[in-house]
Amino acid sequence: MSRESVTAVRDSEGIDLSAWRQRALDFERELNKVVVGQRPVVRLLTIAIFARGHVLLEGDVGVGKTTLLRAAARGLGGAYERVEGTIDLMPADMIYHTYIGEDGRPRVEPGPVIRYGSDLTIFFFNEINRARPQVHSLLLRLMAERSITAFNREYYFPYLLVFADRNRIEREETFELPAAARDRFLMEINISTPADQEVRRQLAFDPRFHDSDKLIHAVPESILDHRALPKVAAVIQETIETSPDLERYTLDLWEAVRNPASVGIEIPDVEMGRLIAGGASPRGMSYLLRAARVAAWLDNRTMVVPEDLRSVYFVTMAHRIFFDPIYELRREPIVRELCRQLFERVPAP
Structure with a gap:
């Protein structure tokens, strides 16, 4: 299968991902x-x-x-x-x-x-x-x-x-x-x-x-026929691939967002060792990859690239990162700065 285009990709039940992409x-x-x-x-x-x-x-x-x-x-x-x-x-x-x-x-x-x-x-x-x-x-x-x-x-x-x-x-x-x-x-x-x-x-x-x-x-x-969407969505997830390098990059992002100090992230007036109270769960990471696969498909690729992760990272992950209560009132600027530095500090493949 070509990693550059979804043209003519069909599953065993005849779903044409190229036609669905056009729709x-x-x-x-x-x-x-x-x-x-x-x-x-x-x-x-x-x-x-x-x-x-x-x-x-x-x-x-x-x-x-x-x-x-x-x-x-x-x-x-x-x-x-x-x-x-x-x-x-x-x-x-x-x-x-x-x-x-x-x-x-x-x-x-x-x-x-x-x-x-x-x-x-x-x-x-x-x-x-x-x-x-x-x-x-x-x-x-x-x-x-x-x-x-x-x-x-x-x-x-x-x-x-x-x-x-x-x-x-x-x-x-x-x-x-x-x-x-x-x-x-x-x-x-x-x-x-x-x-x-x-x-x-x-x-x-x-x-x-x-x-x-x-x-x-x-x-x-x-x-879009809403009755066919669950099956089409499943085929997209089965068809769009992730490379070993992309998978390592995703896991590095996961580790860094749970322990931002480990990659040198610093935010003014924030004690980085205390900032993260929880979040970035396995469910959240699976949602991130689900969205990234669809983003890759819409851009006519069968392989997820780092740009796909970045394009959906904030909207899928920011609300799943929970801060120590002392920082919650400043949540929006802190989480934006955290995500910005995350992509600067974690090397992409």
Whole structure:
């Protein structure tokens, strides 16, 4: 097998990775028409879809998170559901809701999680940190097992990807996500306001971007068949290779992030021997490689290279690195500097 291109690569069941790569690029192109100035975000979203991983979105209000996910759901051809995180939301509200019918009798209807059954493809939990820990526990099972128990039966969601948004402005009546829940997200992606002045001009003055429903309906349906994605994702992981040198490099990164002082990383006003409290788990490293393989595939290679690891490292690993509590208030600048020095200090093959 060529290590330079995925052209004509097929598995034993006839999945053509070259054709699927073209569909993925078509999918990206359509999303970039809907949410302009966010090409890196759209690429990461595409990687998450083909890596079959859940995503925590961060960013200001009004930067297009909901529009992006609705457009992605249309491009996948599956069902989309959204839940608003509130302090009074309870786990049962996710599964069913009750009301009094016109005949005066109580009625029970399926809630947002099970409303579409196994066809649920994108589930968006807005302001997840406003919901109680009990709701986080339910979501944790949904993310980990893609199943839930309700009405004395099991519901399975083979195509499900969970996206969540965290409110980082208001702190009142919020509940921070536990480490176990954050670790279930393949990525944490920050979506910021575009810096390019021409993009800002379009967003402010072009009426096309003022009607999100019209934008979303312009996306062709089912560019990617959501029902085939789990199999395609598995073939990508089986097909895209890692060399012994790349594997050693990955293990060196793993060791260095757990013991940054061992490779000479120094951050001002940080006691490096005390900084790392935990994290960078085996699950996190496996997620890193899953995402890197998809990144290599999208760039038309059958071999992971160090640039693939670097392109997804921060979004897959930063939220899995836990600091001593004294440094948590300075988390964002410290973790960025840590990752920057990590790639400077650990020799790449």
